[in-house]
């Protein structure tokens with residue numbers, strides 16, 4: 001395994017058959033992501049951002065080409081192996097938070113650890129640590145319905161980060177949040193990125209997110225149109 | 241993980257409610273039906289045995305072949321001798337001889353002319369021997385409505401309904417007009433000392449209970465008996481043993497062509513009974529299977545609706561690294577838990593009703609008005625140990641089947657498709 005990158009796509013193509021015709025969602029995408037990147041896929045709706053994240057997360061398989069994540073070829077993984085890869089190394093954050101409504105904040109964050117088979121004490125420690133990251137340690141007993149949008153997304157971040165994965169994939173994480181909450185969660189994620197060296201890949205077209213990115217990959221019609229790296233993203237809003 | 245599932249079940253009542261209700265309902269019906277059938281069959285066997293078939297019955301071969309006509313001309317002669325042999329040979333049984341007879345019961349007026357008359361379904365029993373079984377067997381004392389039990393020869397009981405229709409008073413004389421064993425006319429006078437109600441429609445229409453010696457005399461049946469009934473000593477019927485006894489007894493007469501040779505038949509081997517019991521025994525599995533199928537379909541649909549509502553949850557759980565197999569198994573575990581809860585509740589409800597039906601019974605005399613079967617008018621349920629567990633068959637099976645079919649959707653749908661549901 002080449003240790004210099006965590007994720008590599010090689011001539012990645014994804015075609016969705018649509019009756020007679022078909023949609024080319026990804027068109028020969030070649031990308032590499034290294035440890036601790038804070039990168040974003042940007043581009044208009046339908047440009048293939050979600051599709052690419054899903055393939056990286058082994059939720060979907062490519063039509064052609066190859067994707068390597070943590071040294072494993074996604075296209076060769078069985079369902080079970082894919083699940084294992086996600087379970088151990090990948091956290092997801094969604095636009096619609098997707099907390100499990102009947103479970104408390106604590107239980108939602110605990111769930112990935114249940115799958116990993118950790119002991120109750122280990123789970124307790126890790127969940128509390130993750131909730132402290134997102135400043136929700138005092139809401140352990142709340143149900144998702146009692147949380148605001150910003151709080152819900154912070155729980156979702158805690159749930160993604162609780163197992164300290166190498167990679168977090170965030171699909172439009174701010175789309176349902178106001179500006180203040182958007183900045184809040186981005187700062188949280190930036191902090192996690194700095195301290196845990198977690199690789200973040202966003203799919204977004206939200207300017208507020210883009211300001212924070214240290215790498216901006218522009219997708220247009222399933223192709224990589226631009227791949228820009230910012231050395232100093234703290235400029236906050238001004239492209240450099 | 242089980243804890244996680246149970247929390248989900250307890251908190252999301254709307255999700256759990258329908259499956260639990262379906263299971264409760266199906267299990268309730270299954271258990272209740274089981275107890276009811278069990279009670280009906282037991283009652284049926286019990287009544288049939290006591291009033292008609294015995295646990296085993298001995299007749300002459302010719303009588304047996306025409307037994308539905310009650311052919312007393314073919315009755316077995318030498319009953320006393322045979323009974324004493326039976327006592328030796330089959331010590332596990334107790335024996336009693338009976339004669340069934342038909343005829344007319346005629347009530348004369350003062351001038352000796354017929355005042356009233358009706359067809360009679362007669363039973364001649366050993367009433368006056370010291371160790372007679374019949375009193376206890378047929379519960380004669382308890383069945384008496386008016387008057388008293390016969391105490392001396394010539395005294396008879398007739399059914400209460402019959403007495404009403406004949407407008408006969410207690411103590412009055414009635415004449416039995418019938419045929420002797422040898423085909424000539426017989427007429428004998430009896431004193432009606434009491435009326436009975438057995439609670440068996442087929443009997444209560446025209447029963448006459450007389451002592452067997454009186455009837456032997458009246459019908460010229462010296463030492464003859466239509467039927468000799470044998471009962472296990474503790475009065476509990478054991479099918480296999482009864483069959484073996486019959487086999488052993490009949491073996492002695494094998495090859496003998498005489499039509500007056502005695503034959504022994506177990507309760508199961510006697511006309512109609514076998515088919516009836518087989519049918520009833522067959523009903524139960526058929527019934528449970530039907531319930532399982534119906535409930536599975538309902539639960540499958542409930543499961544589909546449930547999992548539609550839960551695509552969000554399913555997508556998230558997959559995204560977090562739960563495998564499809566694990567998710568599928570956890571949904572089945574969930575349905576097992578729901579099935580258990582529903583089964584326990586359904587069984588409990590059913591047993592309460594069954595207990596009530598066991599104590600109070602369910603009166604079907606309305607249905608039995610023209611029946612000729614010896615079935616008690618009151619059918620009682622019976623709670624057996626098996627009644628406590630039978631509900632688990634449909635309760636768990638249907639739920640697991642239902643959710644297994646519903647859950648196949650998880651496998652069928654592409655993970656990415658499930659994820660798409662998340663992007664609302």
Ligand SMILES: Nc1ncnc2c1ncn2[C@@H]1O[C@H](COP(=O)(O)OP(=O)(O)O)[C@@H](O)[C@H]1O
Pocket residue numbers: 016017018023024025043044045046047048049050051052203656657660
């Ligand atoms: N499961 C699918 N079936 C058919 N077409 C799909 C499916 N998923 C995505 N697409 C199509 O692929 C293209 C890229 O979609 P997507 O990756 O969701 O874009 P984005 O996330 O950038 O908005 C779109 O044209 C979309 O309609």
Ligand SMILES: [Mg+2]
Pocket residue numbers: 049050051171203
């Ligand atoms: Mg998208």
